[in-house]
Amino acid sequence: MTFKGLRVALVGPLPPPAGGMANQTRQLAELLRGEGATVEVVQVNAPYRPAWVGQVQGLRALARLLPYLWALLRAAGRADVMHVMANSGWSWHLFAAPAVWIASLRGVPVIVNYRGGEAEPFLQRSVASVRPTMARVTQLVLPSGFLQEVFARFGMQGRVVSNIIDLARFRPVPPKGGAHLMVARNLEAIYGIDTALRAFAIVHAARPDAVLSVAGSGPLEGALKALAAELGVAAHVRFTGRLDRDQMAALYRDADLSLNPSRVDNMPNSVLESLASGVPVVTTDVGGIPYIVRHGQTALLVPRDAPEAMAAEALRVLGDATLASALREAGLAEVRRYSWQAVRSELLAAYMDAMRRPHQPADRRTKD
Template structure:
């Protein structure tokens, strides 16, 4: 189903692309494809473009310069050719190196600029940021956030964001279950191996349910600096034979992973609007998640997911066991979640972006 009003619209999208796969990179790639499919002319300014020449990426301290200079030139050219610039933004150095320059250059060239802020750590970043960071954001034509959680964060700082949620391609998910109905349960985690995603709590919780569900398997699909420590913890907990560290799985293969799963766990300690939860919803996979950040805004405890406190392996294990044992309850919850996630389909979100682009252009005029 097409979204009217895009044909001939000239857009510059500033953001990352896979690899590596990640929430922002995958959303950026998906958004560009959908916009072009509606007839928009999209120019990508990539924030994680390969180093030119390639050997520059091996020079600590200088490699940022080799990426930044071409990036600034690309921004200048794109801002002069587009009707509106759409900047996917995050906290920390990503803000200073990529988002802020894009806003400044767009304003210098008189181009409307939408800041699409997506970071789960917005509150501590902007609370500690110098005043010029706030002034830079305030100079954008529009601030767009994907969740009511981030909307509340930015309103506390005096901004008035517009909410346009993340996009889920429902046609990609909901594949037929790939395992047998009486097979031992398969639990999946699709977060990177970084401290904020707290994979140790999942391992500890899984060790608690394994005696009740012999043969259960846990697949952790992600990469990161914590791999060696997590592998050692799995050995220490005596669950190594039941745990597979699958590494980073390409985004095209994620639907098949969910089709093999009986339960998805989101253990993060900081989060905004995790795509992994929405993908599990779309795949009719029951979800147990921590109740941090923006998660309660997209998952309703007891109706579409079970929410537990962060860093609590006992409560996480109880929730996991509840859904793996009581299959009727898990089925009702996953069907409710599938209905819930329809609000993130392109037909809905694409119309919201069209309104945002037109509003930014008219305000600039």
């Protein structure tokens, strides 16, 4: 079995902005084309045409939705399988659900590739509206055992197909022995950048040579810069804004330690990319993170909203070359299972099963 000759309608966001799902969508399209598949990307965040429409509240949603629905109809008519990159909230209702219904009505097997750490609260709120759509899904594909368990609690059975990390782009360099810390998350409340800043202030008090790079953008940028100033570390913190994948790879290669302070999470690419780049990780233990790293072996885990604990573990790594080396080597070994060579067969099996069983829905109520 190969991807050669397969016609895939891939539904999802594309950069810019270069977020996790957008990067995964673009990367998957490139990999599938490299395997000989024909891939038509239906972009959920396509630019507004004309551009001024994007400034008109109310009109902009309609201006994006109508061309999107038309693109879905056309793509479904040319595809052997539709692969939908899905998330929670309005993204599900406006983009994922219409893609599922259109593919189903056109008789095209549809795979929902759900991502995001907020699946459980979303399903608790919206399961009644999600179930009819899931009943038309041929395969539910999830990037982690964590999400597989979450969906199973709502009677929806999924299979795990891991995220893909580009090990050629995200590669290690010899350790530098410095104190350059980094965070690669959006500047939103759920990602806990304030915790990282408070932790860094403690680290900097002990290591005056320490610096912090915060790679991401979001609505809390002003508040977080103000917090850095309040903590007295603004001169040592660099807010880079959102970086593309090559810029991110360069940042990892320059870093000595990666912090992931998220309050909600599934399978953060930033953690896996850090491992692939040979950068030790200190992360919160929320959501799916314990499913991808093990405390004391491939990363150091701390509770959410605990800057003192995060700082203590960061200082441990920065001050113990043996520990840093052990985390680095174990992380490099672990991340190999997220390479395309490792994930390729999992995804191909999901496609083949979907096309063999186009009318077997993913929505299954568990028996009490």
